[in-house]
Amino acid sequence: MRHTFPFRTTPAVLMLLVLLAVSALGGCGYQFVSQGKVALPEDIKTLAIKRVDNPSMETWLPAELIARFRDEITSRAQLRWVDKSDADALVYIDIEFFDVTTAVSDDKGQTEQYVATIKVRARIRRRLTNAEVWDSGYKYISERFLASDQQSARRKAVELAVRQIVDSMQNAY
Template sequence: MALLLAASLVGGCYGFSGGGGLPKQLKTVAIEPFDNQTAVPELQREVFEQLRAALRDRLNLREAPVARADVVVRGTLVKYDVDLPAGVSADGRQTTSTRRRLIVVLDVEIIDQTTGRTLLTKKGLQREGQYAEGGEAAGRKNALESLISDLVEGVQSQW
């Protein structure tokens, strides 16, 4: 009984404050459209949407216009190679299945506009996504999630 009471008291003291690791004065973010040097126009939108969600959910930043934002994110989609062979398995008794891979490369800069300090600069940040034949969108989504996660963790590691 005493153990149960102690556990409930300790559990009641636990709290989570979702500061995300950034200084408290950084509350808003503006994500400028990334320059897209690839031949895939939807890549720009997908990067923007995933980045916006990650900065909101993981760093608790609200969107704002560039002129009023505490943090500004800008970048370039440098490379998008798709349909690269990842592996083929063939068995005479079964159909052949092929795995494909894609590579996404971007440059990004995240700036604290309140101080002018660069929070993060990454050049040539690259991730690979693998997918089954015909599943390029899933491979791209996985590669972008990995890229964005790396960016968020990089910003958080500054504090």
């Protein structure tokens, strides 16, 4: 049995339906990884992390930022990670501020929500000349998180900040 639509399907209607479906899925937490152009010179294909400046007392923070940054770049299949001595460019990550506080507590004093705040930026410099080729600018994230513990809220804030940094790296249109 052949099904027919009550309206005429034109390319414009089909495109609208596809866009609506993508928007709906995006709102459900699905992400479509962009394979867009990276805002770096074309000759830069490999990276290494040179340094993370961390003035906070959070000793776990540099390792978490590095891991998240590497994972986010790798998942988008844009650049390759190599040893510092083989890299086309080096990444410098600067943490200006990081804090997690209780936002909402229940009547027994148990935390139900945390506010995690981070201000961080990434810069990329050519390894051989030290010339800066990209700067994300500072990304300021302050979000409330329903989390089972404070460490979960911390990790979610870092993940969100890194995602914004890498998103800005793709704004090369």
